[in-house]
Amino acid sequence: MKFQLTDEQRALQEAVRDYLGDRFGQKQVRELYESPESDGIPEGLWKAIGEQGWLAVMVPEEHDGIGLGLLDAAVIARAFGAGTVPGPWLGTVLVGEAVRLAGSPDQQAKWLPRIASGQVKxxxxxxxxxxxxxxxxxxxxxxxxxxxxxxxxxxxxxxxxxxxxxxxxxxxxxxxxxxxxxxxxxxxxxxxxxxxxxxxxxLTAGNPLAELVDRAAVLVANDLTGIARKALSDTVEYDKTRVQFGKPVGSFQAIKHDLADIHLAVTMAEHAGFYAAHAQDIDAPDKTLAASIAKAKAGDTASAATSAMIQYHGGIGYTWEHDAHFYLKRAKRLEYAFGDATQHRERIASIAL
Amino acid sequence: MDLTFSKEDEDFRSEFRSWLDTNLPAQMRTVDWWRPKSEAEQFQIRRDWEAKKAAAGFCGIQWPTEYGGRGGSPTMKAIYDEEMAKAHAPRTVNPLGLAFLGPTVMAIGTDDQKRDIIKPLLHTETIWCQGFSEPGAGSDLAALQMKAEPQGDSYVLNGQKIWTTNAMHGDKIFTLARTSSPDGGKRHAGISMLLVDMRQPGVEARPLKQMTGESEFGEVFFTDALCPQTEVLGGEGNGWMTAMLLLSFERGSSAIGQYTEFKGQWDAVVDVAKQVDRGSGKAVEDPVLRQKLANSLIELECLKYHSWHVLTQTSQGKDLGFEASMTKIMWSETFRKVSDTYEAVLGTGYQVPDPQPGLSLEELTTMSLWSRSCTIWGGSQQVQRSIVAERVLGLPR
Missing domain, CATH: 2.40.110.10 (Butyryl-CoA Dehydrogenase, subunit A, domain 2)
Structure with a gap:
């Protein structure tokens, strides 16, 4: 019984975090916010994503990929969510998955190596x-x-x-x-x-639409949990030091109890996101259910965490200058991607009832 | 990730399951068999059955063999909990003794205490109660007032405990009392944990009727009750530390047993929803109720994942510390959600045990009421949230 990442997966997590910490932080995200006319794909970042193998993760080795699973990709997605990372990583990975799942040998040979390297978006x-x-x-x-x-x-x-x-x-x-x-x-x-x-x-070898959509939903769920965790931890740090009525506002139960609840929800969403990815990897009997659980839980949780981030920062959290809106806006987009929580709950009902 | 159990663990599962198949009669797994029996009768049956189970070696799964335990792993304990819940086996008659007293005695008890307490506890020869809460000391445990004054070789106890599980069946009680006055306003000082015989004239237990109509807890009154001065756990004046150590043993719990039990209840609620007429169709066809049913399943499955997480940590010898409060919040809130869903499925029908032919709802309705206690006992949800906020997230007090 090991419900945890392997050492290799943890190393991958660290590698993505370290790269973002050193090279692509909130300063760079802000530059992007100030240049809406750009293509939204910072050049150095995209190059690094290709070089680091973060697009190659699920591409089979015979096509110059790394041949790992959805859980490994989920680890990257979570770190990208926490870093509000821009660029067509998800779209490119999903094109790769479509070709991997349904492409003929010729189609795979033609597309997968270029997807793995980032040459193709x-x-x-x-x-x-x-x-x-x-x-x-x-x-x-x-x-x-x-x-x-x-x-x-x-x-x-x-x-x-x-x-x-x-x-x-x-x-x-x-x-x-x-x-x-x-x-x-x-x-x-x-x-x-x-x-x-x-x-x-x-793509001639089958029609894996449902499987592809589930995989997309799982990756988005993990991006959302990354957003939610970062929104929560930044808020906790701020509320430890922001003083009102002579006390840090994080000492007030109205705030700390809500943050405790969000911590619990984020923790559960993290479990659900990783389990859903693993369930796809091992073709578990409940893999479809798990994908919907992960997406529904992550959507609701990221919505709650990013709303709390703004609320518990007070006025500063509502400003353009503060980063809080980066997280809220990304969460709002992904909440509705590949099925929102209400749709996934209905799907859960149709599977389980 | 590897969500399978080892061969040794699965062998244990098969062995325990086959013992249950043979030794837990089908009738004992149904409410109808239990319902006509008095509370005392029910308790005696459970006590005898648990003794038989212990004699067969299925007790103290994680406790060392030198104390009469099975010397098993955290995963074996999880499997035991899971199989007990799946089999609808009777709940233990010694919940507080097993969860708290046993591990504490093994950790800090004297040799005499280890010998006298642990084995009789496992074999249900002694039923242990916990005497912590008082009318004026609930969440604020340190406000406790019960006095224990030294007199000769004994303490003389005067005071009252409340919300005492199994008060009417208890043989002994591990209880907190003030053996000396609070030292200069330090409320945590001067408290001792005493092991008191409940079968004496100075101890009187009275049942408290719960909102379910049952009386599984009660009040215990101490009037010049006696406790030998040797019967202190953890040393005189160290009661607060001993109590904190004792409560910490709940941390290892994976909650897989709770998951299994609540998932069974959710299945039963779905079954009810398929039968109950609500407006234009069955409850299970109502889009809003479907959302609620799905939402409680989401929480249930998250509880299962969290159980795996806890089990992974404890199997690697890690102490969960204050994260244990998250497990308690999670399982009790999930239980409440399943219950809320059940109530919503029935609507007005929730008020009666048989709203339509073919439905017999007593057990589920009792469950839904019982779920309301679980967010209070053992540290209320509000206390647990403060613990998570302060000790896990590091927010200021």
């Missing part, structure tokens, strides 16, 4: 907006059409993975109509994407 449009299991595009005569909704890093990606009823397709972004938006969470880029008879290359 990916984006995914998997779910019809508002649904948890409906594909986004329709296929007619081999070409794809549909409103794909808001797609993360669509305007910067080299390749899109788009779902249709009969499977997943690789689509060249040049064949799509892409309209970038201003985004609240400036650690990402979002664009409206529509396809109108666009050419697509079908």
């Amino acid at each position: 990916g984006a995914v449009a998997l779910l019809k907006p508002g649904t948890q299991d409906q594909p986004v595009a329709t296929v007619s005569g081999g070409s794809l059409s549909g409103d794909l909704g808001l797609v993360e890093y669509a305007a910067q990606a080299d390749v899109l993975v788009v779902s249709a009823a009969d499977g997943l397709y690789l689509v060249d972004p040049a064949a799509a109509a892409i309209t970038p938006h201003e985004v609240l969470d400036r650690t990402t880029r979002l664009a409206s994407v529509t396809l109108d008879g666009a050419a697509g290359e079908k």
Whole structure:
């Protein structure tokens, strides 16, 4: 019985944290917040993400990857959440997973090495907006059409993975109509994407949409727990020293009891996030349930923790100058990605009742 | 991650399960069999059954063999808890003795105390009560007033204890009393932990009727009761330290037994929800109730993951310290959520034991009321939150 990371996984966690601590901290995130017109992919960071193998983690070794599991990727996702790390890491990893799960040997050989190195940036449009299991595009005569909704890093990606009823397709972004938006969470880029008879290359070895969406939900859940933990620990540190009525505000029970509850919720969300990743890796009988539990718990918890961060910083927490809004805005985005808590609870009900 | 148990652990599971299959009759696993029996009768049956289980070697799973325990690992204890809950086995008649007194005596008891206390406790020859709370000392334990004045070789005890589990069945009580006056306002000084015989004229136990209608706890009155001066645990005047050590033994608990029990109750609630008519359909079809049912399952599964976490830590010999308060908050809140969901599923039907043909709700309703005590006893939720905030998060007092 070992419900804990291996030494290697802990080393990976440390490596990501150390890199972010040294090279890409809140100062760099703030620079991004001040330059909404940029592509949202800091060059040095993206290069490092490729060099460190953080995109290669689930790519099989035969395709120049590291061949590890979703739990290893979840470790990275959590650290990226805590660091509000920008860039198309998630989209690229998910394109890799789509190709790994459903690509032909030729498709894998063509795409996976370039995904592993970061040479190719990916984006995914998997779910019809508002649904948890409906594909986004329709296929007619081999070409794809549909409103794909808001797609993360669509305007910067080299390749899109788009779902249709009969499977997943690789689509060249040049064949799509892409309209970038201003985004609240400036650690990402979002664009409206529509396809109108666009050419697509079908991934020919099966249709793993449900599995891919679960994997996406698990990675997002871990990003959210990273956000929640950081929001909580920063708030605890602030409330230890902020004095009002002659005492640190963290000594007041109205605040400390809420923070204790959030600590408990974050701890549970962390357990659920890692277990869900492990459950996918070992193909556990409850892996679908576990994915929904992780996403629902992480969404609710990150929402509570980032709200508390602003509330328990007082007025300073509401300012642009303070980092608190970075966490809130990222949490609000991810809370609704790949199914929100309400949708996942309904899914849990449909599985378990 | 490796969520499997070792072969040795699984062998133990099979052995214990087959013992339960043989020695826990099917009827004893149903409420209908227990219901017509008086509380005293029920207690005696549980006591005898537990003695039989102990005689077969299934007691003190983690306690050293030299004290009559099984010398097992934390994972074996978790498996034991899990199998007991799955089998609907009777709850122990010595909960406080097993959780608290036994480990404390093993740690700091005299040789005589170890010999006299541990084995009889495991074999239910002695039923131990805990005498901590008083009418004026609940969450604020150090406000306790009971006096123990030295007289010859004994202490003479006067005072009152309350919320005493098994008060009506207790043979002995480990209790906190003031053996000397508080030293210059230091409330924690002058307290001793005494091991008092309850079968004496100066000790009177009275039942307290709980909101479930049952009386599993009571009050204990001490009127010139006697306790030999040798019967102090941890030394005279060290009672506060002894009590803190004693309460720390709850920290190793993985809560896997609670998970198993509450998950069984959740399954029963789902079963009820499939039968109960609510408005346009069955409760289980109602979108809002589905959210509640799912939410309590989320908390249950998180409790299971947390149990694995605790078990992983304790198996590696790590002390959870004040994180144990998180386990207590988590399991008791989860229990409350399952109960809240149950009440919501039934609506007005919650008020009666048989709201529609085929439903028999007494056990679940008692469970839902009982869950309300679990966020109070053993340190209320509010006390636990302060502990988590101050001792785990490091927020100022």
